[in-house]
Amino acid sequence: MQFNVFLPKETEHGKVPAVYFLAGLTCTEDNFAQKSGAFGPAAREGLVIICPDTSPRKVNIEGEDDDYDFGSGAGFYINATTPKWSKHYKMYDYIVNELPSVVAELPIDPKRVSISGHSMSVSAFAPIANPTNCPWGQKAFSGYLGEDNKEAWKEHDACELLSSTVDKTAKLDVLVDVGTSDNFLEKQLLLPNLEKAFKENGHDGQLKLRYQQGYDHSYYFISTFIDDHIRHHAKYLK
Numbered sequence: 001m002q003f004n005v006f007l008p009k010e011t012e013h014g015k016v017p018a019v020y021f022l023a024g025l026t027c028t029e030d031n032f033a034q035k036s037g038a039f040g041p042a043a044r045e046g047l048v049i050i051c052p053d054t055s056p057r058k059v060n061i062e063g064e065d066d067d068y069d070f071g072s073g074a075g076f077y078i079n080a081t082t083p084k085w086s087k088h089y090k091m092y093d094y095i096v097n098e099l100p101s102v103v104a105e106l107p108i109d110p111k112r113v114s115i116s117g118h119s120m121s122v123s124a125f126a127p128i129a130n131p132t133n134c135p136w137g138q139k140a141f142s143g144y145l146g147e148d149n150k151e152a153w154k155e156h157d158a159c160e161l162l163s164s165t166v167d168k169t170a171k172l173d174v175l176v177d178v179g180t181s182d183n184f185l186e187k188q189l190l191l192p193n194l195e196k197a198f199k200e201n202g203h204d205g206q207l208k209l210r211y212q213q214g215y216d217h218s219y220y221f222i223s224t225f226i227d228d229h230i231r232h233h234a235k236y237l238k
């Protein structure tokens with residue numbers, strides 16, 4: 001697996017906080033690194049940025065490169081349990097355990113780490129907020145977890161997690177930006193469901209959902225608002 005890491009100058013003198021950025025469908029470890037404009041703000045705030053790939057590559061599964069929204073470039077950051085995919089597609093373990101143990105060799109403070117992403121993840125750019133109810137999520141979860149394994153689907157759905165797992169008394173501060181001209185806004189992202197889940201589970205006012213007029217789903221959109229997101233993470237990490 002390949003990944004990119006940005007190290008600010010503060011790492012010359014000790015361990016600093018880090019943000020993982022989970023890129024979206026079709027991306028490699030390079031898209032966010034090359035197109036988001038995140039490194040200037042990260043240098044200002046003294047944050048490490050870690051950019052993982054979005055799936056295993058060239059693992060010889062039949063059809064792995066056939067679709068842009070499933071298989072290569074579309075691991076959905078979950079551990080597949082269906083026999084065809086489960087040997088290699090363990091992206092949840094990779095992000096949560098394996099990659100942190102690899103980057104532990106770098107000057108990163110493991111107690112001050114946060115996570116952000118685009119589209120295929122939640123927090124904070126154009127997230128697929130309720131994947132169990134949209135075509136991208138249903139295709140990915142059927143293929144990786146099994147069509148009948150709906151309970152496992154819920155473990156990877158922000159709306160479901162707000163009702164089942166997140167402490168109702170927790171004080172959340174979630175920043176989400178999405179463009180009003182995003183092609184995927186209505187059919188795939190389902191952000192009104194996220195707003196509803198925040199309200200219904202005692203987190204009213206704890207989601208900052210900003211609809212950015214005229215922006216689409218691209219990295220031009222991300223690069224325009226990345227500074228706010230780096231500041232948002234720095235507020236808690238520093």
Ligand SMILES: N[C@@H](CCC(=O)N[C@@H](CSC=O)C(=O)NCC(=O)O)C(=O)O
Pocket residue numbers: 023024025026027031035068118119120217218219
């Ligand atoms: N090819 C597809 C759309 C693919 C797309 O928009 N990918 C986005 C992420 S979408 C959700 O995860 C992306 O980041 N692409 C790479 C880039 O550098 O822009 C289609 O045509 O519909």
